[in-house]
Amino acid sequence: MLFPFAPRPNPAEYPAHSMPAETPSHTPSPSPCRVVLLGGDGLLGSAFRQAWSGHPAFELKEFPRAELNLTRPDQIQQTLDRTPFDLLINAAAYTQVDDAEVQPDLAMAVNAKAAGSLAELCAARGARMVHFSTDYVFDGLKTEPYTEADTPHPLSTYGRSKAEGEALVAAASPQHLIIRLAWLFGPGRDAFPEWVLHQALRHDEIRVVSDKSGTPTYSMDVPRWVQALLSGPASGLVHLVNGPPCSWLEYAQGVLHAAAARGWPLRTTEVTPVPLSSLPGLTATRPVQSALDTSLFTRLTGIAPRPWTEAMAQHLDSKQPPA
Numbered sequence: 001m002l003f004p005f006a007p008r009p010n011p012a013e014y015p016a017h018s019m020p021a022e023t024p025s026h027t028p029s030p031s032p033c034r035v036v037l038l039g040g041d042g043l044l045g046s047a048f049r050q051a052w053s054g055h056p057a058f059e060l061k062e063f064p065r066a067e068l069n070l071t072r073p074d075q076i077q078q079t080l081d082r083t084p085f086d087l088l089i090n091a092a093a094y095t096q097v098d099d100a101e102v103q104p105d106l107a108m109a110v111n112a113k114a115a116g117s118l119a120e121l122c123a124a125r126g127a128r129m130v131h132f133s134t135d136y137v138f139d140g141l142k143t144e145p146y147t148e149a150d151t152p153h154p155l156s157t158y159g160r161s162k163a164e165g166e167a168l169v170a171a172a173s174p175q176h177l178i179i180r181l182a183w184l185f186g187p188g189r190d191a192f193p194e195w196v197l198h199q200a201l202r203h204d205e206i207r208v209v210s211d212k213s214g215t216p217t218y219s220m221d222v223p224r225w226v227q228a229l230l231s232g233p234a235s236g237l238v239h240l241v242n243g244p245p246c247s248w249l250e251y252a253q254g255v256l257h258a259a260a261a262r263g264w265p266l267r268t269t270e271v272t273p274v275p276l277s278s279l280p281g282l283t284a285t286r287p288v289q290s291a292l293d294t295s296l297f298t299r300l301t302g303i304a305p306r307p308w309t310e311a312m313a314q315h316l317d318s319k320q321p322p323a
């Protein structure tokens with residue numbers, strides 16, 4: 001079943017042979033897709049807000065945590081029952097990986113049970129649902145990037161709650177997209193690049209873990225990728241990251257080089273490698289290799305996600321360097 005709107009792809013990301021034909025000018029515009037966005041104040045959700053509010057293809061309705069708390073099944077049902085919508089974007093989640101070890105019930109309630117309830121409500125009204133998950137559903141023992149065919153084996157409570165959420169969404173909704181992301185950065189909330197910049201602006205040495213690898217993802221690229229997936233009949237599980245894979249150390253070096261090239265007054269651009277085992281305060285076990293393979297996404301849409309270094313340059317261009 002095709003989704004009832006036709007988003008315009010970004011020509012820069014489509015190879016010429018796969019560009020959809022231009023819509024003839026006499027074709028009436030389809031009505032906008034009515035979207036409910038949860039988690040709009042988060043790192044990912046704010047990217048959807050920025051990309052889709054005011055967009056002619058979408059009519060966005062947001063419910064922040066104060067209006068729809070995912071720990072309150074009654075509130076989820078009542079709020080969605082009185083809201084007409086065609087598509088639900090669930091960018092809300094319990095994302096504190098270490099805190100989840102001491103709050104497993106809360107992590108499970110938000111990331112698993114509530115996700116399943118949302119999927120049931122979407123299925124009951126024939127709405128489509130986009131739900132987000134994580135590379136932390138894997139144990140990191142694979143040496144190659146993980147594909148959608150690999151079996152999750154989470155090492156942490158957060159990872160288990162997200163894997164359980166995936167399973168509940170898939171079981172409840174026939175029209176779902178479960179998108180696994182990793183290592184998000186972007187405007188709105190500080191993430192790894194902001195920590196690196198903070199350190200390099202204040203210290204002569206930065207110590208970063210070199211024996212953990214994954215795939216950085218620019219939050220502002222995700223809405224466009226999701227829109228491309230929604231324009232087709234795709235349903236199921238898809239990995240979406242910028243790539244190529246890198247270690248935390250290489251990620252930090254990429255941030256510093258981009259900032260130095262833009263004249264940021266850094267005290268250092270050198271990074272000292274340290275092992276993951278030396279990091280204090282990590283209560284959750286993390287996968288040491290959790291890069292995600294995006295070839296399924298490219299087969300479905302014709303889009304090859306751009307390198308994270310290019311996206312990082314754009315991210316830093318949107319920031320004000322300190323005086």
Ligand SMILES: NC(=O)c1ccc[n+]([C@@H]2O[C@H](COP(=O)([O-])OP(=O)(O)OC[C@H]3O[C@@H](n4cnc5c(N)ncnc54)[C@H](OP(=O)(O)O)[C@@H]3O)[C@@H](O)[C@H]2O)c1
Pocket residue numbers: 038039040041042043044045064065066068069070071091092093094095110132133134135162180181182183184185189
């Ligand atoms: N960040 C990453 O590196 C990363 C990596 C892989 C996958 N992901 C996945 O990507 C998705 C988005 O992550 P993110 O980094 O954007 O998260 P985030 O910045 O922590 O934002 C999470 C959002 O969820 C909302 N929320 C939390 N508990 C809630 C509750 N009980 N009821 C309603 N809303 C609640 C938060 O509300 P408040 O605004 O009130 O706090 C916030 O808006 C998640 O599914 C996450 O698992 C993230």
